[in-house]
Amino acid sequence: MTTQRGRNDKRSGKGLGKANPAEDEAVYQAILHALLEGKLKAGAKLAEPPLAEIFGVSRERIRKVLHRLGAERRLEMIPNRGARVPRPTLDDVRSVYEAHRVLEAGVLTQLVRHVDDALIERLNTHLAEERAAATRGDRAASVRLSGAFHVHLVEALGNAELSRFLADLLSRSSVMVSVYEPATDSICAVDEHGAIVEALRARDVARAIAVSREHFLHVESRLHLDDDAAPASEDLTAVFAARRPKRRKAR
Template sequence: MNQRQSMTDAGESGGAKPRRLGKNGDGAERHEAIYRTISDAIIEHRLKPGARLREDALAEVFGTSRTGVRKILQRLALEQLVTLTPRRGASVTRPTAEEAKDVFDARQMVECGLMPEVARHIKPDDVRELRDMARREREALKSGEQSRAIKLSAAFHERLAQLSGNATLAAFVGQLCSRSSLILAVYGSSGHLGCESHDHDDLIGFLEAGDGERATAFMGRHLKAIEASLSIVEEEQEAPDLHEIFGV
């Protein structure tokens, strides 16, 4: 556990020459990669809600120090993917039923509201890209790779939002999609995945035709369908009501 790799200055020991072309982004890129790895693991449900994320363990796994891990954890916490409890560390967020409703209401508002803009801005290249994403999602679903399908579905919705041209709202939609993956992990029934097979293709069709109105309505139904497929039951993991359980 104490092995620290000194690969950073492996080839520059002798020179010590200040390089004008500073490849400064090395550390930042690595942390970005670690962030994405953890984020993907959460979104793909390889890390289940409630799983504890110890800083030491993560630091060892990724070959970095706790400092960098903490930074990543804080970022994930601000995106609500992990919960940071004050002296007890980080764990994958377990969304409450109320949060689930808020997230889907927000998606309903923002994603539907974005459809007209998307229909106006979309270009043939975008259509091809979206169709490719939808195809890969369908394939993943067909071959039983639920994790991959969920991630691809979230990526599809996020990409769609990006096409609106509003980076702020697109980033927000991205967060909402990530949180939706968590919600699916907790409240989703196993047999029924998030997005139906052909919904995304149909949506692309409306957008390609420039029919923002119909795309908006379709997106609304699409999201409602996902939300309706959830079995949102309060699990009372914190305070099981013994009176109710034992019937007194």
């Protein structure tokens, strides 16, 4: 039976089985970036054919990336119905913040056992950067440095698992910012970060945790549903503009 199919075609092996891992990564990074930057609307559908066209790669390439993002819980995959940008509920967001808060409590508990002057100094250097960014009104840098502070804390433990958890939480919460925008420009207050460092320096676990807890509750309380605030584009072509040559015959 097996239908000896007649060696149908075989284009001049141009870019066929060409192993190009970098291309996968490029598409992955592009979509991930768009997600993290909040350029994609919350419930938006990410269909394979258009993306394949936009990036100029095969549909399978796109498919693989989409499923990967789904496995990382960055996209919502529904069998036979494709990928969508998740639309987190307010409880989902609170859940992420709470997880971060709980995790940091554990980190601080462990950290007071290992504080040394070098660590305090590194943290203070970071605080100075944060203050500088806040002073000159650089909002983008402030957001970035604010998250980086917590990363510094967990990385001080040198535990890859914990660092990964935090990175996971942070990336998830940055996606959510596009929906539940944390108010105006009042990101993590630098003072609160400073208070954490101060408590660490004093080896005062209870106070460090208390400050950290207040800090997070403070941020959480600012969450509010900001429906129309997200101008995230609807059509994918605009979002991923100029990512790939999009091989048209012209040119």
